[in-house]
Amino acid sequence: MTLSDIPISTIDGETQTFGDYADKVVLVVNVASRCGLAPQYEKLEAMQKQYGDRGFTVLGFPSNQFLQELGSDEAIKEYCSTTWGVTFPIFEKIKVNGKSAHPLYQELKKTADEAGKAGRVSWNFEKFVVLPDGSVSRFRPTVEPDAPQIVELIESHLPR
Secondary structure, eight states: OOGGGOEEEBTTSOEEEGGGGTTSEEEEEEEOTTSTTTTHHHHHHHHHHHHGGGTEEEEEEEBOTTSOSOSSHHHHHHHHHHHHOOOSOBBOOBOOSSTTOOHHHHHHTTSOOTTSOOSSOOSTTOEEEEOTTSOEEEEOTTSOTTOHHHHHHHHTTSOO
């Protein structure tokens, strides 16, 4: 299975595939409302606003695997909208690790981070930049969304 074939469900229950975003530079992030890193939502939204009309999107995948996400998709949607003004797509709550990890994360986790380490998602707000050619770069949770290495990667693959 390629990344493009993987089905994903929006927080409103609409079924898509990751391939619906294949022509974009995509920043995939496992998000959690009650995490100390939740202020990264602000930077993610700023990036969406800055680059969204140039072929970029953030895709947020809520996960409660670290016990810091709200209970229902409705509560997550409301939190993202009212607290951070999120306009980028948010998807149904998923698992990112273990045997029942979502197929998207099963594929993404094969990518090594800057230190050469692949495997388990270590915490909320781990980031994967997926380019239109299907290549993936991985950044750990404490790397801010607007860190130079992420911004340079994104900008280098967007039309001028």
